[in-house]
Amino acid sequence: MTELLENDATDAAAAERARRWRLVLGGAAGGTLTGADARMDAALAVLYDRDDDGGERRGGLGASAPRVARWLGDIREYFPSTVVRLMQRDAIDRLGLTRLLLEPETLAATEPDVHLVGTLLSLNRVMPERTRQTARMVVGKVVAELEKRLARRTVTAVTGALDRSARTHRPRRAADIDWDRTIRANLRHYLPERRTVIPSRLVGYARRQRAVRRDIVLCVDQSGSMAASVVYAGVFGAVLASIRSLRTSMVVFDTSVADLTEHLHDPVDLLFGTQLGGGTDIGRALAYCRRLITRPNDTVLVLISDLYEGGPREEMLRQVASLTSSGVQVIALLALSDEGAPQYDRENAAALAALGVPAFACTPDVFPDLMAAAIERRPLDGVLAAGPHRAPGPAR
Structure with missing residues (x-):
């Protein structure tokens, strides 16, 4: 009897291993699946089954929005939300899902996250009116989640720094x-x-002062590679604008410049005011920001850009040098996202460092402490060393 039980246990373990390998390798592993396993395998096959020689995909979603919506619903049923978001991102890249996100039924079936918001913002100018309301609901949900996660800590860190900086x-x-x-x-x-x-x-x-004590200028690169950073910058901009002791401005740019300060009270409106994609003219954006600054010694300017300058490099460096010499504290964030060190222009980062402007990647969880240190004019190295990231390249 003991031997029979052991054989049954061995057979069950072997069957479970075979099932797992079948789900990992797909149809190439042979064998069949039933029930929920078969439906899970079908959802994976749509996205990941390819010919071994790199030829045409065997799976696919076609051009039917209802079919895409059903597939999105399936993956939400069978996989955790973190996996769903990864599969959605892969579907956008591998299956050309971007255009189908313009369909309300497709959009309503997605799992919202920062990357999806970035994709929707990039489609903003071609989005049909019947999709726009659904898109705003998706963006609004993500923004609300980010505010819940980040707002209290940001307000606490910044107001504490303002109190300590006032003598x-x-x-x-x-x-x-x-x-x-x-x-x-x-x-x-x-x-x-x-x-x-x-x-x-x-x-x-000097605590509890009501007067504006610091000016914050967020200067945000809205080229396509900065999508996640734009989303986080919009949320942080709205939170900072809610602090009475700060005067917060938000400027976004590609080859043109748009001042979105009047939309800071509504981060969803603000994000839909951006236009992801296009080129980059950092020098032109900084020139515009200079015109907003009336109290340079009390101003922190945060440039959020990967520093791939499409305009005259000399103009960008001249603007930075002019800002710092006037007393403005300039910080360059190569990314404001959870994704670690980005691709960035190392030569321009080194040139900014030579002008006394630190350039580094920053996660959203570290940004409140970074702003607190900037307001107090403390060295930023301690904040960065304590964060879950490291400043890449010549960013000291």
Whole structure:
């Protein structure tokens, strides 16, 4: 009896291994599947079954929007959301799904994420009116999820930095005293016999000020490679604009420049105001941003771009040098996304570093701390070292 049970267990394990290999390798592995396994295999075959010699795909979705919608519904049923998003991205690349995203039934069946939003924004100018409302709902869902994830931490980090960056000689509470600055300001009152400093002048943090204390300018490259960064920048721009002590502007650019500051109250409207794709003229965008700046010493300009400049490189560098020499704190983000180090122009990144402008990739989770450090004019290296990424290339 024991031997029979062991043989049954061995046979079951072998059958399970064969089933898994069949799902991984597809029809080429031989064997048959039934029930849910067969339907799961069919969904995978549509996207991934190809001839071994690299010829035509055996699978395919054709041009039927209802059929695509059914396929999208199938993969949502059989796979977790992270896998669904990956399969959607592969379908857009491998099966030409982009055009079919203009169909409401296709769009309604998708699993929304940042990459899908980027694809929809790139189709914004050719999107039929009957699809636009569905697209706005998809984008709105992703934006709401991002705001829920990022808004509170951003507001806490930035408002804390604003409080600490504001100085007063009449701190209201002991907790508001900046002891490091107070001691340094009173070193001449050191009493050797008592081994102490007599603080005749206190330096502290001025909290709860209502006046605008910092100007933030987000200058965002909307070329096609920056899609995810555009989405995150739009969400962060809306959050920063909600902080009364900041004056936030958002400018997007390709070879032309668009000021979307008036849309910061509604990040969905703002994102639909972008136009992904096209060339890049960073120098022209920075020239426009300079005209927005009235208090250079209190301004942080965040350039979000992979630095592939299509305009005159010398003009870009001249604009950066002019901004920094006037007192503006300029930061270059090669990407604002979860995807790590991007492709970027290393020569331009090195040139910016030589002008004192750090250039690095930044994840959305690190961005609040980055802005807090910039507002306080603290070195950024500590924030970057603590984050889940590393600054690529010559970005110091």
